[in-house]
Amino acid sequence: MRVLIRGVAVIPRPEAGVIPKADVVIEGRRFSAVVVGEEVQGPFDRVIEGEGKLLIPGLVNAHTHLAMTLFRGLAQDRPLMDWLEKEVWPREKKLTGEIVHWFSLLGLVEMIRSGTTAFADMYFFMEEVAEAVEKAGLRALLSYGIIAPKPERIEPELKKAESFAREWDGKAEGRIRAALSPHAPYTCGPEVWKRTVALARELRIPIHTHLAETREEVERFRAETGRSPVEWLEELGVFGVPTLAAHCVHLSEKDIEILAAHGVSAVHCPTSNLKLACGIAPVVEMLKGGANVCLGTDGAGSAGDLNMIEEMRLAALLAKVHTGDPQALPAPEALSMATWRGAAALGWGKDLGTIESGRRADGIMLNLAQVHWFPNHDPLANLVYAGQAADVDTVFVDGRFLLIGGELQTLDEEEILGRCRELAKRFK
Amino acid sequence: MRVLIRGVAVIPRPEAGVIPKADVVIEGRRFSAVVVGEEVQGPFDRVIEGEGKLLIPGLVNAHTHLAMTLFRGLAQDRPLMDWLEKEVWPREKKLTGEIVHWFSLLGLVEMIRSGTTAFADMYFFMEEVAEAVEKAGLRALLSYGIIAPKPERIEPELKKAESFAREWDGKAEGRIRAALSPHAPYTCGPEVWKRTVALARELRIPIHTHLAETREEVERFRAETGRSPVEWLEELGVFGVPTLAAHCVHLSEKDIEILAAHGVSAVHCPTSNLKLACGIAPVVEMLKGGANVCLGTDGAGSAGDLNMIEEMRLAALLAKVHTGDPQALPAPEALSMATWRGAAALGWGKDLGTIESGRRADGIMLNLAQVHWFPNHDPLANLVYAGQAADVDTVFVDGRFLLIGGELQTLDEEEILGRCRELAKRFK
Numbered sequence: 001m002r003v004l005i006r007g008v009a010v011i012p013r014p015e016a017g018v019i020p021k022a023d024v025v026i027e028g029r030r031f032s033a034v035v036v037g038e039e040v041q042g043p044f045d046r047v048i049e050g051e052g053k054l055l056i057p058g059l060v061n062a063h064t065h066l067a068m069t070l071f072r073g074l075a076q077d078r079p080l081m082d083w084l085e086k087e088v089w090p091r092e093k094k095l096t097g098e099i100v101h102w103f104s105l106l107g108l109v110e111m112i113r114s115g116t117t118a119f120a121d122m123y124f125f126m127e128e129v130a131e132a133v134e135k136a137g138l139r140a141l142l143s144y145g146i147i148a149p150k151p152e153r154i155e156p157e158l159k160k161a162e163s164f165a166r167e168w169d170g171k172a173e174g175r176i177r178a179a180l181s182p183h184a185p186y187t188c189g190p191e192v193w194k195r196t197v198a199l200a201r202e203l204r205i206p207i208h209t210h211l212a213e214t215r216e217e218v219e220r221f222r223a224e225t226g227r228s229p230v231e232w233l234e235e236l237g238v239f240g241v242p243t244l245a246a247h248c249v250h251l252s253e254k255d256i257e258i259l260a261a262h263g264v265s266a267v268h269c270p271t272s273n274l275k276l277a278c279g280i281a282p283v284v285e286m287l288k289g290g291a292n293v294c295l296g297t298d299g300a301g302s303a304g305d306l307n308m309i310e311e312m313r314l315a316a317l318l319a320k321v322h323t324g325d326p327q328a329l330p331a332p333e334a335l336s337m338a339t340w341r342g343a344a345a346l347g348w349g350k351d352l353g354t355i356e357s358g359r360r361a362d363g364i365m366l367n368l369a370q371v372h373w374f375p376n377h378d379p380l381a382n383l384v385y386a387g388q389a390a391d392v393d394t395v396f397v398d399g400r401f402l403l404i405g406g407e408l409q410t411l412d413e414e415e416i417l418g419r420c421r422e423l424a425k426r427f428k
Numbered sequence: 429m430r431v432l433i434r435g436v437a438v439i440p441r442p443e444a445g446v447i448p449k450a451d452v453v454i455e456g457r458r459f460s461a462v463v464v465g466e467e468v469q470g471p472f473d474r475v476i477e478g479e480g481k482l483l484i485p486g487l488v489n490a491h492t493h494l495a496m497t498l499f500r501g502l503a504q505d506r507p508l509m510d511w512l513e514k515e516v517w518p519r520e521k522k523l524t525g526e527i528v529h530w531f532s533l534l535g536l537v538e539m540i541r542s543g544t545t546a547f548a549d550m551y552f553f554m555e556e557v558a559e560a561v562e563k564a565g566l567r568a569l570l571s572y573g574i575i576a577p578k579p580e581r582i583e584p585e586l587k588k589a590e591s592f593a594r595e596w597d598g599k600a601e602g603r604i605r606a607a608l609s610p611h612a613p614y615t616c617g618p619e620v621w622k623r624t625v626a627l628a629r630e631l632r633i634p635i636h637t638h639l640a641e642t643r644e645e646v647e648r649f650r651a652e653t654g655r656s657p658v659e660w661l662e663e664l665g666v667f668g669v670p671t672l673a674a675h676c677v678h679l680s681e682k683d684i685e686i687l688a689a690h691g692v693s694a695v696h697c698p699t700s701n702l703k704l705a706c707g708i709a710p711v712v713e714m715l716k717g718g719a720n721v722c723l724g725t726d727g728a729g730s731a732g733d734l735n736m737i738e739e740m741r742l743a744a745l746l747a748k749v750h751t752g753d754p755q756a757l758p759a760p761e762a763l764s765m766a767t768w769r770g771a772a773a774l775g776w777g778k779d780l781g782t783i784e785s786g787r788r789a790d791g792i793m794l795n796l797a798q799v800h801w802f803p804n805h806d807p808l809a810n811l812v813y814a815g816q817a818a819d820v821d822t823v824f825v826d827g828r829f830l831l832i833g834g835e836l837q838t839l840d841e842e843e844i845l846g847r848c849r850e851l852a853k854r855f856k
Contacts, residue, residue, distance in 0.1 A: 069802065076809040077744075077758035109799045274745035275813070277754040304741075304813025305800045313732075314742075316505075317702035326705040330505035371537045372733045372817070374497065374845055375852030381504040385703070385732025389800070390818030417802055424803030 001045050001399065002027050008050020008365065010034060011380055013057070013354040014335035018379050024055060026361040029398040033357055048404075052369045053393060054379050056335070057354055058117025058362035059308040060342025063208075063246040063267040063296025065123045065145075066107040066132075067100040069420075070427060071301030080214070080276045080302075088301065091427050092124075099423050100125035104132040105416045107306055111138065112408065114307045114389035115364040117397045120208055120244055120267075120296070120346055122181045126164045134172040137402045137410045139362065141244075141346045142168060143181035143208050148192050158195060165203055175398060177205065177347060179244070184210040185229040186217055193236045200241040206347055207238060211245035211266075214278050218250045230255035239264055244345050246296060247272075248286065249279045256282065260290040265345030268337070270314040272298035280322045283315060284329060294342035309387045312338045316384055331384040365394035429473050429827060430455050436478020436793065438462060439808055441485070441782040442763035446807050452483060454789040457826040461785055476832075480797045481821060482807050484763070485782055486545025486790035487736040488770025491636075491674040491695040491724025493551045493573075494535040494560075495528040497848075498855060499729030508642070508704045508730075516729065519855050520552075527851055528553035532560040533844045535734055539566065540836065542735045542817035543792040545825045548636055548672055548695075548724070548774055550609045554592045562600040565830045565838045567790065569672075569774045570596060571609035571636050576620050586623060593631055603826060605633065605775060607672070612638040613657040614645055621664045628669040634775055635666060639673035639694075642706050646678040658683035667692055672773050674724060675700075676714065677707045684710065688718040693773030696765070698742040700726035708750045711743060712757060722770035737815045740766045744812055759812040793822035 003026040010019045012034055023040045025033040033040065075087040100123070111119065118139035121129060126144045133140045144161040148154045165178035180196045180203075182188035188196075200207055212218050212229055221229050230251065233239060239262035248259070248266040259266060268281050286293050295311045297303045312334040319329030340353030352360045368376060372386045395403035402410050431454040438447045440462055451468040453461040461468065503515040528551070539547065546567035549557060554572045561568045572589040576582045593606035608624045608631075610616035616624075628635055640646050640657055649657050658679065661667060667690035676687070676694040687694060696709050714721045723739045725731045740762040747757030768781030780788045796804060800814045823831035830838050 071805075072802070072814065073804060073806040073809040076806065076813065077755050079754050106799065106802055113799060271745065274749045275754065277748040277752050277756070280749060300814075304810070307800070307814075307816075310738075314745075317699065317742075320705040321702045321708060324705050326507050326703065327505050328705070369845070371534065371541060371841065371845065372735070374500070374534055375848050375855075376501060377499075377852070377856070378501040378504065382501040382732070385504065386500065386728070386735075388735075388818055389816055413799065417797070417799065420803050424805070427803075428805070 002043070003046045003048065003399065004040060004042070004044040005048045005050045005055060008053050008055045009368070009379055010055045010355060011335070012356055013340065014332040014380065017332070024355065026399045029361055031355055031357055031359050031361050034355060048394065050365065052367065053365040054368055054383065055355065055363055055365050056383070057339040058364050058395070058397065059115045059338045060294065060346060060353070061111065061116045061119040061296050061306065061308050062244060062265070062294040062342045062345045063269055063298055064107070064119050064121045064306065065299035065301070066121045066129055067103040067123055068299030068301035069107045069110065070099065070103040070424065071299070072304065074301065094426065095124065097125045097128040101128035101132055102416065102419045102423055104129045105136065105411060106420045107300065108132055108136040108138060109408065109411055109413050109416055110306045112136065112395050112402050113392060114309060115366070115392040115395060116306065116308050117362040117364065117395060118343065118346060118348070118352070120179070122208055127167070130168045130171065130176055133176055135410065137397055137400055139175045139348070139397055141177050141179050141206070141208065143179035145181045145183050146192060146196070147183045147187050148189070149187055154192055158192065162199060165205060169203065169205055173398070178203070179206045179208040181208045185232055186221055190236060193233070193238055197237055197241055206242040206244060208244040209246065211248055212250045212255070213247040215250050228252055228255050230258050234258050234262070242347060246298070247278070247281065249273055249281045251282055256286055256289045256291065259286065263292065265292040265294055267294055267296040267345065268315055269296045269298040269303070270311060270318050272303040275304070276302060280318050284319050284323050287333070292341055292344055293337055294345045295337045307389050308338055309383070309389055312384050331381045334384050335380065361399040362397045364392055366391040367393045430471070431474045431476065431827065432468060432470070432472040433476045433478045433483060436481050436483045437796070437807055438483045438783060439763070440784055441768065442760040442808065445760070452783065454827045457789055459783055459785055459787050459789050462783060476822065478793065480795065481793040482796050482811065483783065483791055483793050484811070485767040486792050486823065486825065487543045487766045488722065488774060488781070489539065489544045489547040489724050489734065489736050490672060490693070490722040490770045490773045491697055491726055492535070492547050492549045492734065493727035493729070494549045494557055495531040495551055496727030496729035497535045497538065498527065498531040498852065499727070500732065502729065522854065523552065525553045525556040529556035529560055530844065530847045530851055532557045533564065533839060534848045535728065536560055536564040536566060537836065537839055537841050537844055538734045540564065540823050540830050541820060542737060543794070543820040543823060544734065544736050545790040545792065545823060546771065546774060546776070546780070548607070550636055555595070558596045558599070558604055561604055563838065565825055565828055567603045567825055569605050569607050569634070569636065571607035573609045573611050574620060574624070575611045575615050576617070577615055582620055586620065590627060593633060597631060597633055601826070606631070607634045607636040609636045613660055614649055618664060621661070621666055625665055625669055634670040634672060636672040637674065639676055640678045640683070641675040643678050656680055656683050658686050662686050662690070670775060674726070675706070675709065677701055677709045679710060684714055684717045684719065687714065691720065693720040693722055695722055695724040695773065696743055697724045697726040697731070698739060698746050700731040703732070704730060708746050712747050712751050715761070720769055720772055721765055722773045723765045735817050736766055737811070737817055740812050759809045762812050763808065789827040790825045792820055794819040795821045
């Protein structure tokens with residue numbers, strides 16, 4: 001299969017800016033050429049007209065709980081623990097594999113429609129999530145979320161996490177990879193972490209966890225252990241394994257040095273952090289310190305949606321007010337966080353995240369003919385500061401098209417919306 | 429003209445929540461009934477099916493510089509003064525009435541498409557802006573922006589402001605009203621303010637200005653005058669006239685008391701304030717103190733777009749992190765700021781801002797069949813935390829339809845985009 005995207009504006013990698021017009025060739029699962037100013041030789045199995053469109057690397061959502069689309073809009077504007085204890089946890093007890101499957105599909109439709117091509121998800125019933133991802137055609141790093149506050153929970157939780165990882169890592173033609181996910185330092189003790197690290201090393205897979213999300217959590221942890229959660233995980237040897245750490249809101253200077261020294265990927269989730277009043281993560285400081293910082297939405301139950309364009313915008317805006325510097329986190333840096341930095345965090349760094357010959361063909365096209373892009377002095381700045389999910393016109397992963405001209409290619413949206421509407425009635 | 433919107437979900441006013449299904453009747457320029465659970469008597473000149481839609485009061489953007497859509501995306505991520513002095517002001521010298529007219533139309537298309545029905549605009553060539561507004565069919569409070577740092581500028585500036593106000597106040601069947609706009613306390617001296625107040629009293633029109641946007645501006649002002657800009661304006665008697673004060677980021681407790689005591693409307697512009705690293709306005713404190721706080725985008729040159737749904741979301745999110753309270757500024761309050769509080773700020777408080785019998789028929793319908801609304805436990809929360817401009821399906825002002833099923837009714841979008849594309853080439 002050889003595909004030509006003809007005469008399209010391209011951002012091959014954010015640091016290099018915008019090529020106003022190029023021909024982009026996909027051969028099989030990879031980009032094979034980005035050609036400017038000369039004729040590209042056919043034949044092609046498919047030609048897609050790129051005029052009036054902007055082609056960028058697919059967006060990477062590095063921290064989600066996909067099936068929590070079920071809880072979108074439910075009992076909003078509540079304190080986190082109150083919301084979890086009274087609203088979410090009682091309902092999560094009623095979850096079944098079937099429900100997780102359908103609400104994962106719902107989240108996948110939303111992600112495709114807003115330009116996400118790869119994501120890192122942590123939840124329960126992960127086999128059902130993985131089947132949904134395989135069907136949808138996205139790329140994902142998936143993990144079972146281990147919560148083991150009591151010793152007797154350790155064995156069954158680790159077993160679930162391990163069996164999922166062994167079964168699914170490398171599946172769906174390599175589009176699905178597995179991770180191990182102790183939920184957080186405050187919900188899993190040293191034994192869980194040590195055994196997870198050993199297993200991650202054996203399976204050569206990463207760890208995906210929550211880290212330093214709220215001030216209270218960090219302060220309590222420090223009072224109990226004499227260490228910050230970051231210091232504690234380092235001592236346990238966790239960061240010897242590639243690690244995605246969601247949130248990273250409350251960090252000391254030393255914490256930032258530790259994250260950077262070990263190449264930990266911090267997943268900034270600005271909407272979720274604001275909405276739950278957690279705080280503003282020190283993104284600029286982490287980037288300056290040399291850490292890899294990428295972006296995530298968190299679950300739609302807490303964040304409202306799975307829209308990565310808005311997370312880019314919010315990250316760029318928040319960094320400015322947080323540092324007092326309007327030049328902080330400029331648009332290209334925000335797009336880097338949403339593309340190649342996310343790809344690196346998920347473990348596809350060498351293979352993904354830019355539009356260059358030899359890289360995996362994961363990309364999206366946005367429609368520039370919308371009024372809110374005009375007069376389009378700078379499409380990259382407009383993408384970050386004015387772009388909308390509805391501008392996403394075409395989406396492909398591994399050279400396979402998931403959305404063309406706004407039409408879903410792999411999923412039946414009507415069926416998914418209908419099933420979710422029915423299933424949601426049990427959760428009022 | 430009698431119109432029925434049949435079987436629609438309605439938020440008549442945000443505090444009252446969502447009516448899942450109602451028939452809404454418009455007679456002429458006003459709502460005449462919101463009927464639940466019984467048959468509505470015809471005949472009707474037009475029947476609009478509301479199933480799967482959400483009807484809310486039209487959004488009010490209380491601070492814009494419409495024609496600055498011309499500068500969208502231009503030299504972004506720069507310090508404010510650097511951006512103004514090197515990029516914007518030299519280009520503004522090249523502005524003509526024609527250019528302002530077309531880029532105002534561009535902004536009007538964007539506003540209609542994102543659900544704004546009324547706005548407050550301050551700029552130059554305001555006659556051209558007013559003509560564009562009249563054609564588009566929106567409702568607006570318009571004013572010429574007076575900048576008079578030197579004494580010899582006072583007369584010509586006041587004259588322009590006055591002649592525009594006298595000519596346009598009450599025009600376009602009452603949809604256009606005029607205001608007077610000394611640009612800010614630091615760009616206009618006491619004489620300008622005093623004469624503006626006298627003229628505003630004579631013409632019975634409000635004042636629209638910028639207030640306390642940056643810390644430096646407020647500190648310098650206090651050093652020079654011994655007063656905060658708010659205290660200074662109060663002493664000059666400005667707040668005896670209904671006043672819209674854009675930004676209000678850097679306020680003392682006393683300032684907040686003054687604004688509340690005089691019924692000043694503070695226009696919170698969260699995107700612009702973040703993007704220019706100005707700070708986060710004390711919105712919750714102002715509301716608690718009894719001030720009217722509404723929402724604005726500011727110009728698209730600095731803010732990126734004219735999208736009020738995003739300003740609602742950002743206001744709700746920022747208030748939470750700013751106060752440390754996830755219950756701060758809940759979704760209904762954000763929607764109030766974007767609707768009836770904005771209407772009150774623009775001087776239409778008794779006539780506009782809710783969907784109730786006797787009120788002006790300004791409203792918008794959003795398409796609930798989009799994936800990011802599902803499963804829709806709470807349409808009001810979803811509107812604020814997941815809603816997108818592209819969900820706006822239908823827009824009407826004074827009972828006249830400006831957008832139906834995503835189709836513009838009063839403006840020729842293709843012509844406007846084409847003209848703006850050509851005109852923008854002079855401003856690269």
